[in-house]
Amino acid sequence: MFTGIVEEMGTVRHVGLTKSGSRLEIACSRVLDRLSVGDSVNVAGACLTVIDRDDRGFASDIAQEIIARTTLGTLLRGSRVNLERAATPETALGGHLVQGHVDGTTKLVARRSEGEGARLRFALPKTTARYIVMKGFITIDGVSLTIAGLGKTYFEVALNPHAAERTTLGALGVGETVDIEVDIVAKYVERLLRKS
Secondary structure, three states: OEOOOOOEEEEEEEEEEEOOEEEEEEEOOHHHOOOOOOOEEEEOOEEEEEEEEEOOEEEEEEEHHHHHHOOHHHOOOOOEEEEEEOOOOOOOOOOOOEOOOOOEEEEEEEEEEEOOEEEEEEEOOOOOHHHOOOOOEEEEOOEEEEEEEEOOOEEEEEEOHHHHHHOHHHHOOOOOEEEEEEOHHHHHHHHHHHHO
């Protein structure tokens, strides 16, 4: 479980093929503190398991299922990724409850500066549209955000200056693809109502 509060941006230092998918090696520093082999780490919105680590970063294997549902399969050496360690009972819940189970991808269709922040407009995916509501939570590339605008074909988020500076969303360009995870609470409510 995560909170969607990015701790640092890491840099992909190597991507290699494996029999079951690929292996991703990420250079980082801050998240290495209390990160051990077997731990979960959120990489660009996807929960991965640390299979190796050194004093410069860590490695994770990516299964074909994750490659098919996320943007992780498109990462190259030098790509920047948002990173967050798994939450503990002492972790402040500054964002919202994030599983790291990506629901799908979407594209940035417009970007407008708002002071030192920005307003980002994304295409509204048909498969997850029913879970996206005004002022509700959404996770984009591992970043917990609030829905600030909603139309028939799009949703918008407001990116504050801190998030613009400390996450990959600050440099995200129109046409680029991101991973999204909708609020888990909405999915449970839907499931419970369907059983009634």
